[in-house]
Amino acid sequence: MSTPQTGSRGGAVGIKEVAAHAGVSPGTVSNVLNRPERVADTTRARVEAAIRELGFVRNGSASSLRAGQGRTVGLMVLDLGNPFFTDLARGVEDVMSERGYAVILCSSATSAEREERNLRMLAEQQVRGVLVTPVDQGPDRLALLRERGVNAVMLDHPATRPHQCSVTVDDVSGGHLAVSHLLDTGARDIAYVSGPMSIRQCADRHAGALKALEAAGTGTLRHVIVPEMTPRAGQEAAWQLLGELPDAVFCANDLLAMGVLRALLQQGVRVPERVRLIGYDDIEYTTASAVPLSSVRQPTYRLGRISAELLLEECEDPDGHAHQQIMFQPELVIRESTAP
Amino acid sequence: MSTPQTGSRGGAVGIKEVAAHAGVSPGTVSNVLNRPERVADTTRARVEAAIRELGFVRNGSASSLRAGQGRTVGLMVLDLGNPFFTDLARGVEDVMSERGYAVILCSSATSAEREERNLRMLAEQQVRGVLVTPVDQGPDRLALLRERGVNAVMLDHPATRPHQCSVTVDDVSGGHLAVSHLLDTGARDIAYVSGPMSIRQCADRHAGALKALEAAGTGTLRHVIVPEMTPRAGQEAAWQLLGELPDAVFCANDLLAMGVLRALLQQGVRVPERVRLIGYDDIEYTTASAVPLSSVRQPTYRLGRISAELLLEECEDPDGHAHQQIMFQPELVIRESTAP
DNA sequence: TTCAGGACTTGACACGTTTTAATTCGGCAG
């Protein structure tokens, strides 16, 4: 019984054991951890040695309970199966990991009910802030968090409240870019394949497409709406178009475009000679596509990094922080699928 | 000052306010939350009403501090850019969300240093368990967590300790499947493109490939090692092979295979007529590949779900739980890239 | 020698919940 196992269970060492081992008071250990500048160099060295020797790990629950704020943030995305969101998550995770924050990952899977459940869980976890891609424009489910003083940054969605941060990419402009380009290649009968118009991205890209037609004063747009934005759904959308082929197809998403491309090629339709095809997102996996896919590129990874930095700034310096609505401009990437 | 704003800041209601509002003691409210069966029906109803009316949200930090265990688990993957891991993460997240657990997402980015940093962070966060794809076979970095009583399930990696759970897919068998199939198509001079052999998956698939050659009593295997498992690296690997083309290429990864395919086609090498090509993982995004890609399919999403369930079982019933090493068998998916 | 003042350090309480032992209460047998 002479072992230094003073910890409660499993040899967990607390701040008290460290203090005893270093011959100082618990308060000093806490100071070493949180405001190292207030403690004398020699004492700090002794405490740090004790921490290392005992393998002390700070109890985050206690810390966050007492301090009223922890070092975790929530990240809620629409769909973990979509490379757009995983790239974005990668950016967020990279920044948070560097800064010592933990990221709680949630997927709403585009379900409002699941979004609400996850937000409640994030509130329970006492997250310091959240990055959210909201499911819909509907009721402000973030209110629950805001009341509790949790900062929020809207991801790929314009701010819904006057003073709130948001990071987005200009989807109207993206739709405009894509369709202008299709018109430039000579296409006139254009089809737009997208998910439900309740998804803001789909609606905005559609609006941009219409603007491009209007500006050009020529061309028509057909709209095929599919329930999901997956390759399979794209394939099914293409089947609908086979009866009367358009000159070009603009997909709200590269995944959809991959499905469309596959269906067209299977039916012997030549791309781009007979039908031009352009997608959206410029995901990496179209690298070895049958016909290299033109697309509208979004700075996805950077989007994640920047929104993470914005959130941390807001959390760590609430007063000096000015809310920002950052909007990136997308970029046209022309490949073979639109270059006859 | 007559408002019921007894909460500390931002109107955060605590268990005490709820108790006062319902005319019971804080202990009873806690019982309603944690062991509802111990409290009389009428009282429970009154408390639940108060919770709803006040918008009470349990403080997870306090709960986890006092109870000694929270409702979060950690998930550490090797590479968030790889669909294999994001599919897996999706499975984990789905299960955990259903069961009311929070998932802390970490990526080690195949860096031992970052793995260690993240594990320390998970320890601080008092996670109840972790799902880990370890970076290497090296020093047991999980010890830090095990000491603190954190359960661990090894993901896509055999258990390193006698009594530990693990969920894997038989990579030796996968390599065997792939190369046997290539031999069946008549290939003899086969190239294996993979990441560093320190990655277990790469090594095991290589071992399986060798076994297949041995069993067949014919054929040779060249080995091209690239630093990363990305399409770009695959492209560069293919350039190395252009001098003396093999009959077939087996890639440790579909991403590599996509890069190889792209490079071969660009150089006018016909696939599969001149070179057969097979990948690994059967990711969704090869759907619209120039030449539909043969691959070795792993039940990735199920892998995630099952390992999550295993971890929860271990956490919630530590005594009744028997450690399991589950190994799935991969499945050969033959498409055009190996079917001349 | 004394004292002011600064640089560190300490001690004790508070955070919101869970948990244990103690209390109340009605009913029922002796």
Place this chain on the structure above:
DNA sequence: CTGCCGAATTAAAACGTGTCAAGTCCTGAA
């Protein structure tokens, strides 16, 4: 009427850290 039991509830003591007012020690000037 008393004593005792079980069910339901309560009061109070933790959990491990952060914070801040109150100390201690040291240096240098009067």
